[in-house]
Amino acid sequence: MTLPSLQKIVHDLRRTFSRFPLALACSLLGTAAALILIEREDPDRASVLYNALFAFSLGFPLLVTIPFVAKKWSWSNLQLFGVQAISVLALVIYATSIPSDISHAPLVHLYRHLLLTLGLILLVSFANHIGPGQQNGFWQFNKTLFSRLFTAALFAIVLFLGLSIALAAMDRLFGMDVPGKRYGELWIAILGLFAPLFFLSGMPEDLDDLDISDEYPKGLRVFAQYILAPLVIVYLVILYAYIVKIIAQWSWPQGWVSRLVLSFSATGIFSLALLYPIREQIENRWVKSAIRWFWIAIIPMIVVLLLAIWQRISDYGITESRYIGVVLAAWLAVMALYFNLSKTKGLKIIPASLCLLALAISFGPWGVFRVSEQSQIRRLEEMLIADSILVNGMVQKAPGDVSARNITEISSILSYLHEVHGYEGIQPWFAESLQLDSGGTRNYKDASTVAKMLGIRFDMYGKGGPDGSYSVTVDLRSPVMTSGYDHLVRASLGRSDADTTASNDDTLCQVLTTPDSIVLRIVRDTVATDSLVMDLRPLIDNVTAAYGSLRGQEIPAEEATAEYVFAGMRAKIIILSMTVQRTEDTTKLTHYDALILYSHDAQASDR
Numbered sequence: 001m002t003l004p005s006l007q008k009i010v011h012d013l014r015r016t017f018s019r020f021p022l023a024l025a026c027s028l029l030g031t032a033a034a035l036i037l038i039e040r041e042d043p044d045r046a047s048v049l050y051n052a053l054f055a056f057s058l059g060f061p062l063l064v065t066i067p068f069v070a071k072k073w074s075w076s077n078l079q080l081f082g083v084q085a086i087s088v089l090a091l092v093i094y095a096t097s098i099p100s101d102i103s104h105a106p107l108v109h110l111y112r113h114l115l116l117t118l119g120l121i122l123l124v125s126f127a128n129h130i131g132p133g134q135q136n137g138f139w140q141f142n143k144t145l146f147s148r149l150f151t152a153a154l155f156a157i158v159l160f161l162g163l164s165i166a167l168a169a170m171d172r173l174f175g176m177d178v179p180g181k182r183y184g185e186l187w188i189a190i191l192g193l194f195a196p197l198f199f200l201s202g203m204p205e206d207l208d209d210l211d212i213s214d215e216y217p218k219g220l221r222v223f224a225q226y227i228l229a230p231l232v233i234v235y236l237v238i239l240y241a242y243i244v245k246i247i248a249q250w251s252w253p254q255g256w257v258s259r260l261v262l263s264f265s266a267t268g269i270f271s272l273a274l275l276y277p278i279r280e281q282i283e284n285r286w287v288k289s290a291i292r293w294f295w296i297a298i299i300p301m302i303v304v305l306l307l308a309i310w311q312r313i314s315d316y317g318i319t320e321s322r323y324i325g326v327v328l329a330a331w332l333a334v335m336a337l338y339f340n341l342s343k344t345k346g347l348k349i350i351p352a353s354l355c356l357l358a359l360a361i362s363f364g365p366w367g368v369f370r371v372s373e374q375s376q377i378r379r380l381e382e383m384l385i386a387d388s389i390l391v392n393g394m395v396q397k398a399p400g401d402v403s404a405r406n407i408t409e410i411s412s413i414l415s416y417l418h419e420v421h422g423y424e425g426i427q428p429w430f431a432e433s434l435q436l437d438s439g440g441t442r443n444y445k446d447a448s449t450v451a452k453m454l455g456i457r458f459d460m461y462g463k464g465g466p467d468g469s470y471s472v473t474v475d476l477r478s479p480v481m482t483s484g485y486d487h488l489v490r491a492s493l494g495r496s497d498a499d500t501t502a503s504n505d506d507t508l509c510q511v512l513t514t515p516d517s518i519v520l521r522i523v524r525d526t527v528a529t530d531s532l533v534m535d536l537r538p539l540i541d542n543v544t545a546a547y548g549s550l551r552g553q554e555i556p557a558e559e560a561t562a563e564y565v566f567a568g569m570r571a572k573i574i575i576l577s578m579t580v581q582r583t584e585d586t587t588k589l590t591h592y593d594a595l596i597l598y599s600h601d602a603q604a605s606d607r
Contacts, residue, residue, distance in 0.1 A: 016201045022084055023063040024196060030056030031192030038184050046101035054102075054113055055095035060196065061120040062087055068128040072207055104443040106422040108369050111320060112362050119358030122351045128207055129348060137211030138348050139277055143220070144204055152199040156190050163190075220274050228271030232294075235264035239301055246304070258325055261305040265332055268294050273347055295339040298332060305329045316409075318375035319416070323368045327357060373421045380413045380426065389454050395429045397455030404459075411460040414447040423450070448547060448555075458547070471579040471591075472547050475554040480561065480574055485597035491518050491573075493592045511596065515589045520571055522600055530600065532569040536589065538562065539573070544580060544587050571598040 017024060033053040066087065070080045098113075099105040125145060129138040164183055171178040204210060239260060245251075272291050279287040309325040331353060339345050361368045384390035387402050402410075417423060423434040423444050434450060436443045448458035493513045512519040516537055522530040539562045547555050560575040578592035 012201050013197070016197060019067055019205075020064055020200050022066075022088070023060050023200070026056040026059040026063060027192055027196040030060070031188060034188045034192065035185050038181055038188065046099075048100055050100055050102040051095040051098045054098045054109075055091045058094060058113065058116055058120065059087070059091045061117065061124050062091070064200065065120070065124045065127045068124075068207070071205075072128040101443065106418075106444075107420045108373075108422075111420070112369060115358050115362045115368070119355050119362070122355035122358065125351045126348050126355070130352075134211055135346050135348070136213070136277065137207060138346075139273075140210040140213050140215065141204065141207065143217075144202070144210075148199050148202045151202075152195045155198060156195045159194065160187050160190050214277075216277055221278065224271045224274035228267055228274070229290075232264065232268045232271055235260060235267065236297060239264060239304070240297075243300055243304060256308075258305050258308045261301045261308075262325070262328060264301065265298060265328075268298070269350065273350070276347055291339065291345070295336045299336055302329055302332050302336065305332075317379045318372050320368050320372050320420070323361075323372055327361060327368075331357060369421070373417070373425055376413050376416055377425045380410060380417075383410055384429075384454070389456075390429060393429065394431070395454060402456050407456055407459050410454070410456060411447065411451055411458045414450050414458070415460055418444055418447045418450070446554075457545075470544075470547075471577065472543060472555050472560070473577040474557050474560050474575060480557045482597055484570065484599065485572060486599045487597070489520075489596050489598070491592075491594045491596055493589060507600075509598070513592075518573065518594070518596070520569065520596060520598060522569070530567060530569050532564055532566045532571055532598075534562070534564045534571060534573055534596075536562075536573075536592075539575070540578075540580060540587055540589060543575075543578075569598065569600050571596055 030053055033049045033056065037047065037049050037053070063084070066080070066083055069075075070083070075083070094116075098109055102109060125142050126138065129141065163186055167178050167182060167186070170176045239257075242257060272287070272294060275284070275287045275290075278284045279291070305325065306329045309322050309329065313322050313326075334353070335350065338349060360366075364370065381390060383406050384395070387398060387406060388400070389395060389398050389402075417426065427434055430453065432453065434445050436445055451458035487509065489509055489511055491511045491513050493515065508523040510519075510521040510523055512521065516535065518534045518536065520532040520534065539560070543555070543560060546559065557574060560578075561572060563572045564570070574595045574597070576593045576595065578594075579590050581588045581590050
């Protein structure tokens with residue numbers, strides 16, 4: 001193999017920049033935005049760079065597609081400029097929809113971005129082959145597309161690992177201080193600069209030649225025939241055995257089966273797509289039969305998929321995953337009809353229809369996010385009205401006991417809204433703002449706080465999680481008063497170094513931990529002069545009552561602190577994290593990590 005000359009490499013780079021100038025500009029500017037965000041000291045601070053990063057990452061696949069389409073349809077320079085200008089304007093409008101404090105914003109913005117990115121990546125795969133025929137050209141183009149994508153990813157990982165080892169060597173061998181964030185910046189630089197340039201430099205220029213190409217890598221046939229096809233058969237056997245079980249027991253299908261159906265569908269479609277070009281060869285005629293029988297065999301599974309998702313919807317309403325599950329089931333049904341009834345059976349319809357679906361459900365009142373939010377708000381409204389918490393459109397404290405089932409359901413919906421959508425849809429029910437502060441338009445109060453405003457306890461899991469256990473962590477961004485204390489030690493339970501000793505001149509401080517208490521002991525000249533026993537039981541009971549079902553969510557620091565005074569010693573304990581095992585009668589700490597602030601008056605102890 002002859003290595004390319006430096007002159008050819010420079011020529012190829014210039015050619016790539018001339019073919020995809022705007023796409024590479026998006027990659028360059030997006031990388032710069034990401035590097036600045038990593039470099040600055042406060043990544044949680046609001047910044048317009050987040051808006052830019054989201055827009056640039058979406059712009060790359062969009063602006064890669066346009067030059068291919070322009071060449072395919074012989075657009076003039078004016079037409080190309082007009083379409084690119086409209087695309088850039090659309091990206092600017094999209095950027096304004098992204099909150100600058102995205103780290104605190106609901107997840108709906110990230111989910112929508114992923115859905116749009118998927119749609120635009122699919123657009124790249126078929127946009128330059130719209131029209132009748134060109135099935136072979138379409139397949140060859142996508143073979144090159146995914147081959148370059150896979151190779152670029154592999155090279156990027158190898159390059160990152162090699163340069164990371166070099167950085168670590170400079171840090172360890174030469175004493176250079178290499179901050180940990182440099183490795184993240186290195187990965188972003190490789191992913192945003194090297195990978196896109198390498199990927200685009202190998203994309204075909206003459207699309208017409210692809211339609212007459214008969215190149216078919218042997219490795220693809222081996223991969224599809226001997227790896228993917230057996231997986232499809234395994235899924236098929238399991239799913240049909242489950243269908244027989246449903247019919248025999250006359251039981252409703254479980255929700256988890258929807259994942260298996262979708263996995264079977266994706267694996268089957270992908271494997272048959274890889275074998276599509278060789279379906280007419282005499283020795284591979286079985287591929288045509290496999291395609292036909294696959295789309296017949298999938299029909300009962302579509303029914304099972306719809307029944308499983310509908311059961312979840314009828315019990316718990318619509319969420320993004322259930323909405324997308326229904327949409328994919330409907331799409332599979334349409335594809336089954338097409339491949340069973342159509343004479344052409346072209347592959348282009350698969351990415352084209354998925355692209356249209358992804359883009360169509362991203363926005364609007366019919367979209368996945370609006371429908372899911374409204375479904376959960378309606379469920380919440382019905383329960384609050386039934387328990388007389390929502391009266392004439394306004395919230396009041398629960399006048400009576402609320403059933404455990406409703407508490408769990410209400411808590412679950414509040415948590416879902418807080419994480420995914422925010423509280424804008426239910427804010428009109430409350431006289432008090434549901435935002436943490438007047439300046440943070442996207443930062444909402446915790447779901448447990450809103451539950452308190454409703455007059456109910458927050459409990460998403462009925463008994464606080466599996467086996468009655470729960471865990472909480474403390475939000476260290478909230479301030480903790482430290483005045484009046486001179487020393488700091490750490491205390492842990494459930495670790496090998498749980499019992500610790502801290503030295504202070506000629507005085508030692510021993511920390512002994514038990515599930516119910518922490519003993520702080522002052523030792524001078526090997527003699528214990530003072531000790532303070534800090535009973536953790538009141539603190540555990542208070543946290544359990546308020547946050548006993550959060551299972552790892554953050555709570556304010558002031559809610560996990562307690563102060564103790566005895567003789568000449570004062571101490572404040574700050575629980576950083578803890579796990580509690582709860583039974584019907586007792587609660588027991590199985591793990592905690594805490595900081596202890598203390599002061600010791602030696603003269604008082606001597607007296």
